[in-house]
Amino acid sequence: SQTIHQWPATLVQPVGSPLSLECTVEGTSNPNLYWYRQAAGRGLQLLFYSVGIGQISSEVPQNLSASRPQDRQFILSSKKLLLSDSGFYLCAWSRGAVDEKLFFGSGTQLSVL
Amino acid sequence: EDQVTQSPEALRLQEGESSSLNCSYTVSGLRGLFWYRQDPGKGPEFLFTLYSAGEEKEKERLKATLTKKESFLHITAPKPEDSATYLCAVPLGASGGSYIPTFGRGTSLIVHP
Numbered sequence: 350s351q352t353i354h355q356w357p358a359t360l361v362q363p364v365g366s367p368l369s370l371e372c373t374v375e376g377t378s379n380p381n382l383y384w385y386r387q388a389a390g391r392g393l394q395l396l397f398y399s400v401g402i403g404q405i406s407s408e409v410p411q412n413l414s415a416s417r418p419q420d421r422q423f424i425l426s427s428k429k430l431l432l433s434d435s436g437f438y439l440c441a442w443s444r445g446a447v448d449e450k451l452f453f454g455s456g457t458q459l460s461v462l
Numbered sequence: 463e464d465q466v467t468q469s470p471e472a473l474r475l476q477e478g479e480s481s482s483l484n485c486s487y488t489v490s491g492l493r494g495l496f497w498y499r500q501d502p503g504k505g506p507e508f509l510f511t512l513y514s515a516g517e518e519k520e521k522e523r524l525k526a527t528l529t530k531k532e533s534f535l536h537i538t539a540p541k542p543e544d545s546a547t548y549l550c551a552v553p554l555g556a557s558g559g560s561y562i563p564t565f566g567r568g569t570s571l572i573v574h575p
Contacts, residue, residue, distance in 0.1 A: 355505075383563070392468075392549065392567035393506075400560070408562065439505050443563070450496055451551075451563055453505030 351376035355440045355454030362461055368413075368427040370457050372440030375421065380442040382423040383451065384415055387437040399423060400445070435461045466552050468566035475573050478539050483569045485550035486532040493561060495533050496551040497526050500568070506549055509535075540573045547571070 355372045362368060374380050381400050385393040395408045397415035405415050412431060416424045423440060440454040469484045487495065494513050498506035510519045512528035519526050523544060525536045535548055547568045553561035 385565075393551075393565040395562055395564070398560070398562060406556070406560065408556065437503075441505070450508045450511060451498075451506070453507070456503070456505050458503070 351442075351452065353440065353442055353452055353454045355457060357457060358455065360457060360459045362430050362459065364432055364461055365429045368425070368430050368434070368459070370425040370438055370440075370459075372423045372425075372454055373421055374442045377421070377442070377444070379420060379445065381445060381449075382417060383441040383443075384423065384425050385439045385441065387439060387456075389436075393439065397425070430461045432461050435459055466550060466554075466564055466566040468548075468550055468569050470569060471567065472570045473572070475537075475540055475571070477541055477573055477575050480536070480538045480540070482537070483535040483548055483571070484532060485535070485566055487550075487552050488531075489552055489554060493553045495528055496563070497533070497535055498549045498551065500547045500549055502547075509548075537571070540571075542573045542575050545571055545573045 352375045383398045384396040386396055387393050397407055399405050399417045402417055402420055413427050438457045441451040443449040443451050465488055467486045475481055494511050496511050497509040499509055500506040510526040515530045517528050523538050527534045547570045549565050549568045551563045551565045554564040556562045
């Protein structure tokens with residue numbers, strides 16, 4: 350069966366510090382991978398998605414970046430965090446077809462102080 | 463412009479009091495409408511996918527229906543354990559010809575015993 354791992358679960362970082370969130374998927378190959386952010390009381394905002402190794406698409410301009418160094422590994426990074434980067438970050442995967450459901454990780458609650 | 467809108471934002475019910483949540487969408491060529499359930503501090507979990515107007519799917523006390531412009535999530539005789547945020551999502555066209563799962567803001571449901 351397929352599983353998705355996302356860590357850490359909680360993170361408190363000062364403004365201006367770097368960020369690295371990691372997500373790995375097991376039990377499938379060549380998944381589509383996604384990073385979403387959920388602000389308090391709001392819906393899920395897509396940040397990045399990837400359909401293959403090294404292929405990253407960004408939906409929202411910001412100071413975040415994403416990388417996919419391996420088929421089932423997706424990393425969200427920032428060189429310098431802003432207060433506005435606080436939120437609940439979710440990694441997700443789906444099979445290749447457009448009409449496939451998403452499987453989400455457990456999320457990372459990021460607080461930038 | 464393609465978009466996904468959910469209503470109401472919040473809903474409080476007494477145990478056993480049936481109601482419906484709404485998800486309206488404007489998109490040309492629907493490629494599926496997805497319902498998810500999200501518990502506090504966790505990632506969303508898939509509930510249903512609907513593809514064509516008139517389609518219905520059921521799971522325990524939940525039934526999802528679809529028309530050409532909206533979907534309803536009917537909750538029959540809800541229990542406190544049904545309390546959660548319910549999200550709907552539709553694949554919308556993005557740059558490069560991809561389709562991205564795009565979420566509404568969700569409906570926060572609280573069922574009181």
